[in-house]
Amino acid sequence: MSLKAVHLVFVTALSALCAGLAVWKLVDFFRPTGQAGDLALGVVGLLCAAGVVVYGRYFLKKLKSVGYL
Numbered sequence: 001m002s003l004k005a006v007h008l009v010f011v012t013a014l015s016a017l018c019a020g021l022a023v024w025k026l027v028d029f030f031r032p033t034g035q036a037g038d039l040a041l042g043v044v045g046l047l048c049a050a051g052v053v054v055y056g057r058y059f060l061k062k063l064k065s066v067g068y069l
Helices: 003-029 036-062
Strands: none
Touching: 003 036
8 A cells, every 4th residue: 555545544534533523522512511612622623624634635736646556
């Protein structure tokens, strides 16, 4: 497995984990017992997910000529 393929797997997994954290904490925030920390972690999770997706696109463009295997 090439560096490009491994990178894609990890970028996909990390973006899914960040998005999952964001959804989990934002749902916690909108409950009656929600706290400001839940909102902060939800926003940080969304920003991390967006940043990882941007990085993934940059990486794919940079290694456009390299094969996946």
